[in-house]
Amino acid sequence: xxxxxxCHYSINKGAAFLGLGTDSVRVVKADERGKMxxxxxxxxxSLAEAEGSVPFLVSATSGTTVLGAxxxxxxxxxxxxxxxxxxxxxxxxxxSVLLSQTxxxxxxxxxxxxxxxxxxxxxxxxxLQCSALLLRDTSNLLKRCHxxxxxxxxxxxxxxxxxxxxxxxxxxCGRRVDCLKLWLMWKAQGGQGLERRIDQAFAxxxxxxxxxxxREGFELVMEPEFVNVxxxxxxxxxxxxxxxxxxxxxxxxxxxxxxxxxVKEGSMMIGYQPHGPRANFFxxxxxxxxxxxxxxxxxxxxxxxxxxDL
Amino acid sequence: xxxxxxCHYSINKGAAFLGLGTDSVRVVKADERGKMxxxxxxxxxSLAEAEGSVPFLVSATSGTTVLGAxxxxxxxxxxxxxxxxxxxxxxxxxxSVLLSQTxxxxxxxxxxxxxxxxxxxxxxxxxLQCSALLLRDTSNLLKRCHxxxxxxxxxxxxxxxxxxxxxxxxxxCGRRVDCLKLWLMWKAQGGQGLERRIDQAFAxxxxxxxxxxxREGFELVMEPEFVNVxxxxxxxxxxxxxxxxxxxxxxxxxxxxxxxxxVKEGSMMIGYQPHGPRANFFxxxxxxxxxxxxxxxxxxxxxxxxxxDL
Numbered sequence: 001x002x003x004x005x006x007c008h009y010s011i012n013k014g015a016a017f018l019g020l021g022t023d024s025v026r027v028v029k030a031d032e033r034g035k036m037x038x039x040x041x042x043x044x045x046s047l048a049e050a051e052g053s054v055p056f057l058v059s060a061t062s063g064t065t066v067l068g069a070x071x072x073x074x075x076x077x078x079x080x081x082x083x084x085x086x087x088x089x090x091x092x093x094x095x096s097v098l099l100s101q102t103x104x105x106x107x108x109x110x111x112x113x114x115x116x117x118x119x120x121x122x123x124x125x126x127x128l129q130c131s132a133l134l135l136r137d138t139s140n141l142l143k144r145c146h147x148x149x150x151x152x153x154x155x156x157x158x159x160x161x162x163x164x165x166x167x168x169x170x171x172x173c174g175r176r177v178d179c180l181k182l183w184l185m186w187k188a189q190g191g192q193g194l195e196r197r198i199d200q201a202f203a204x205x206x207x208x209x210x211x212x213x214x215r216e217g218f219e220l221v222m223e224p225e226f227v228n229v230x231x232x233x234x235x236x237x238x239x240x241x242x243x244x245x246x247x248x249x250x251x252x253x254x255x256x257x258x259x260x261x262x263v264k265e266g267s268m269m270i271g272y273q274p275h276g277p278r279a280n281f282f283x284x285x286x287x288x289x290x291x292x293x294x295x296x297x298x299x300x301x302x303x304x305x306x307x308x309d310l
Numbered sequence: 311x312x313x314x315x316x317c318h319y320s321i322n323k324g325a326a327f328l329g330l331g332t333d334s335v336r337v338v339k340a341d342e343r344g345k346m347x348x349x350x351x352x353x354x355x356s357l358a359e360a361e362g363s364v365p366f367l368v369s370a371t372s373g374t375t376v377l378g379a380x381x382x383x384x385x386x387x388x389x390x391x392x393x394x395x396x397x398x399x400x401x402x403x404x405x406s407v408l409l410s411q412t413x414x415x416x417x418x419x420x421x422x423x424x425x426x427x428x429x430x431x432x433x434x435x436x437x438l439q440c441s442a443l444l445l446r447d448t449s450n451l452l453k454r455c456h457x458x459x460x461x462x463x464x465x466x467x468x469x470x471x472x473x474x475x476x477x478x479x480x481x482x483c484g485r486r487v488d489c490l491k492l493w494l495m496w497k498a499q500g501g502q503g504l505e506r507r508i509d510q511a512f513a514x515x516x517x518x519x520x521x522x523x524x525r526e527g528f529e530l531v532m533e534p535e536f537v538n539v540x541x542x543x544x545x546x547x548x549x550x551x552x553x554x555x556x557x558x559x560x561x562x563x564x565x566x567x568x569x570x571x572x573v574k575e576g577s578m579m580i581g582y583q584p585h586g587p588r589a590n591f592f593x594x595x596x597x598x599x600x601x602x603x604x605x606x607x608x609x610x611x612x613x614x615x616x617x618x619d620l
Contacts, residue, residue, distance in 0.1 A: 008483075009460035010483055018328065019329015065462060066462050121484065128486045129485060148323055152583040152585060157566045158566065173318075176438050252467075275462060
């Protein structure tokens with residue numbers, strides 16, 4: 001298996017859980033923006049084959065957790081095709097972008113995937129949990145993988161078409177009908193309504209990014225291509241002190257301190273994390289369809305207020 | 311691994327999913343009432359060892375799906391102790407009985423288990439899904455098994471005790487706080503309130519069983535020890551015809567036909583299944599705390615009404 005250095009930790013976890021072992025996961029290099037480098041994927045496959053391994057699956061990511069990066073799916077699909085490998089796309093976070101005519105180009109090539117994971121409970125804000133696994137397969141693969149024909153649960157002598165029963169196709173047994181949440185939301189909002197949500201999230205992200213650029217003490221980690229806005233808040237005492245040897249260490253302490261203050265005041269909740277060599281930075285996700293520009297202004301004002309004495 | 315012939319199909323499924331393979335699951339014989347036979351467990355372990363296998367886990371069941379059978383946990387714990395094996399109890403269905411002083415003896419020996427699975431969403435009727443995995447371990451085993459220390463998600467530099475964070479101890483990532491449903495229900499009902507529910511379910515089961523015994527055309531599969539009431543409805547045309555060569559075949563068609571009728575009328579829903587050599591029989595689960603004797607009467611009257619022409 002191959003996956004980028006910035007893929008979700010569930011890839012490693014899945015390999016461990018399925019008994020394949022984490023050693024069977026090869027990490028493919030990502031570029032500065034966090035996108036998988038197809039040439040390195042090709043190289044990792046050759047290396048694995050040279051060692052006698054049989055690479056069988058590539059997991060690309062559409063919308064990484066921190067930077068919101070979209071892997072170049074078309075180029076990765078080419079590699080998979082050349083090597084006869086299963087092409088999986090982890091679009092848990094970014095998959096909903098397909099609903100937007102304006103932005104769906106970020107996922108160009110996803111139509112070539114063998115499987116796609118998509119979480120409507122993320123960007124579309126369906127109630128937790130609502131996760132879809134989409135398959136190209138038409139041979140009833142899930143049934144062949146997971147079916148155990150437990151006759152005491154999945155009776156075959158029913159008065160309707162039992163191929164409609166999904167119980168024996170999934171990993172779990174007793175579970176909620178999670179797909180109903182997506183279906184109801186789609187019915188209520190319509191495709192256009194959901195598209196408006198996505199487009200609005202991108203537009204509001206753009207507003208927040210431009211505001212960050214104009215304010216003193218705010219520094220973007222990079223220009224976002226999605227709705228993940230990653231930035232540092234540099235408090236007054238650290239501004240212009242980039243040359244100090246303890247700058248990065250002190251900057252790393254800012255986000256946890258501000259997080260503690262905002263949580264204790266109850267004014268807002270913003271995540272932060274370190275990332276590779278980068279010091280702790282904030283990551284604002286602009287997804288909630290009820291957010292407005294006033295909320296973006298509040299967020300930045302509040303960070304300034306909470307951090308003015310640092 | 312060893313599990314009884316009547317264990318839940320999730321045991322086999324789990325073995326497949328974890329990469330152990332279903333061949334690594336040994337089926338232990340069960341007695342007439344569906345309880346695991348400890349002597350056969352001992353025998354299966356010896357056989358496996360003789361073949362060079364290393365048996366490591368026994369999964370006993372407290373409340374099998376169909377018959378509601380409780381395996382003899384104390385005797386099984388003895389076997390596990392002798393062989394140094396992990397003792398797991400699948401008490402998904404029957405675990406809630408522990409809340410009843412009157413009936414908890416059915417689970418005698420469960421205190422010796424290494425792990426217990428319990429679904430409050432079954433007998434206690436907590437909202438789907440609410441499943442607990444209880445462990446004897448105090449060495450933070452889940453963290454050691456499932457922890458991936460994804461620094462971008464599980465920050466360590468927080469202002470509170472991060473050992474309280476459970477995110478990195480579980481298999482999934484984004485998930486509902488299912489335990490809240492149990493906690494709220496327990497707070498609202500109290501231990502005594504939940505105990506009353508269990509005792510009432512057993513009492514109402516007893517009423518249904520006695521009613522079944524007095525009515526013509528109803529035949530118990532066996533005396534239940536739990537709230538699973540398994541019985542045949544023998545329609546007028548089949549009564550007293552047990553000697554006919556096609557009796558079993560025709561009896562097997564009764565439950566699916568009645569199920570179709572009740573579903574189409576919308577009057578009730580009762581499950582049925584074949585079981586080993588036994589023809590399709592109904593399985594009524596008496597669990598809902600709002601059920602009354604009148605509901606039990608309705609159920610039997612309705613089966614008589616729907617099946618009078620068969």
